[in-house]
Amino acid sequence: MNLNSAIESASPPRNNRAADRRQFLKQAALAAATGVAARRAQAVPLPIVQSPDTETDEAGVTWQKAPCRFCGTGCHVRVGTLDGRVVAIQGDQAAEVNKGLLCVKGYHVGAALYGKDRLTHPMRRQGRFLGAYHVGGSHRHHRAADHGGTGAIRHLRLRSVDHPGGICGPKIHEGWLVQ
């Protein structure tokens, strides 16, 4: 039975072509199911392969495993480096959580390292804007302690400002950004 004949069989008799709502919904239900069935039939399951922790391909790119840094899902990322720079990103096909796929943020996890506006050292706010004032580690801890050690500041004190991705809350009197 093809799609046309299936829809025809779900249609009202030809002497009553004013399809009522029920018949319309029945045809819509069959059309939806047919579309999904056709799509699913063409689906190819993703291959699950074991990926070694480190390997170098024929182009000289060294692939290593890493977690994606952008959200809490925990996607596994394969990072390709060449001459000390990240040149490629892949989802890890052996990972249960993402099965080789990444979202658009994950695919840019390598490019984000080289953004021209990326903070490369802690900065202290000067007036309304962040200044390029490089703050040393001991000074950071000292100033954080001055602000009472609550909330984000406590996190800053306990977890170390050198932790990748750590962000000090913007509501404090003197904001600190750490990347």
Added chain:
Amino acid sequence: MPISGLVLTIDHEQPDSLRQVVAALAERPEVTVGESFGCKLAIATDTERAEVDRGLRAWIEALPQVVHVDVTFIAFDSDMEVAR
């Protein structure tokens, strides 16, 4: 008065399983059988009450040749005209 669109996954390892499923469904007047694509079979069901709809789906899932049932469409309109 639910109307559902379902996709049945047929156990392709059993011989003649698709024909057996279609034959079983043909005995239920609430079921309209659509097109099949490999091991996938599209159907629509039209029942009078939600309990009957659930029972029909459970009956389909219990068919030995059916390994999975996906619900792709459902309408629960309470004011739906009964055109029977």
